[in-house]
Amino acid sequence: MTKNIKYYYSLFLLTVLTMTTVSCENEDVQPSIIEEEISSITQRLMDSTGLVSNVFWDTTFVVAPGVEETDIHYLSMKGLSMRMFVFKIDLKENGVELNAMMPYGSKGYGMQSIPAMLEYVEVPGKKVVGAVNSDFFNMTTGEPRGIVVLDGEVIKNTAMLDSFFGIYKNGKPVIGLSDDFEQYEADLQFGLGAGDLLVRDYDLAPLSNPEIHPRTGVGFTDLDEVYFIVVDGRDFDYSNGLTLSELAEMFKALGVKDATNLDGGGSSTFVTLHSLSDVFHIRNKPSDGSPRPVGNGWAILVNEN
DSSP, X not given: OHHHHHHHHHHHHHHHHHHHHHHHHHHTOOOOOOOSOOOHHHHHHHHHOSOEEEEEEEEEEEEETTEEEEEEEEEETTSOEEEEEEEEEETTSTTOEEEEEOGGGOSSOOOBOHHHHHTTOOOTTEEEEXXXXXXXXXXXXXXXXXXXXXXXXXXXXXXXXXXXEEXXXXXXEEEEEGGGGGGTGGGEEEEEEEOSEEEETTEEOOOOOOOOBOXXXXXXXXXXXEEEEEEOOSBTTTBOOBOHHHHHHHHHHTTOSEEEEXXXXXXXXXXXXXXXXXXEEEOSOOTTSSOOOBSOEEEEEEEOO
16 A cells, blocks of 8 residues: 555656656747748738748737737747737728727816726717827827818817828728818818828838837728737837838838828827727736826727617
């Protein structure tokens, strides 16, 4: 009997040691590289830019009818880890809308994180399913650097920035130059300021800023499909950020007509509504360590039922 106990005890110890060894080895295993069945967005980035070396993983899922999210972890041609988050929003889909939002649901200036800002978005018959940050802003007062149009009302018509992104009263998207804002304002339902143009009439816009940062940008196609891209940065092991020229290449690969740069750095925020509960998830990893209070943002809405 004693021999049997010793035998099974020894066997148990051997099993535990084996499992521990395998567990320790798995902690050092690198993400496997995807070789097939990657998303259409990832495939286009690989085919049409010289920025993606290998894809570790990507996932595309439907947030709501007309709204898709794609998350990508890839190795850049520079040998750097990168994390990218993409919204594809089909404004032709029944009930899908983009609304500009300000802190605390007001028309005044202030600062609030995007997840908190979403709690104040109330549109009858609609629910919010996602959001991103938007304009650059004064980090003391919260005043946006660009124009502001809310529900057809021009709140701010002067800008310290090059461009703006907006939604016409007929629901179509537009990107225009701030200097030409007077030509657009009467027809805008929503509009917020933006920075450097990235793509103009399908061509890359001239860009000279070589700095690498977390990025947020927006672009749209002739089919009224809006793309929001957020790329994390400032974390070598996780994600390293992009230059403006690299972000422009990403948008051009997606076939956009026009694209522009939104506030990046610690402001970059990508939020999605959880599919099984009314909880907003911060999908990216803001470089400040938590979502930064910002001046405004864009909310994605769909029909409630």
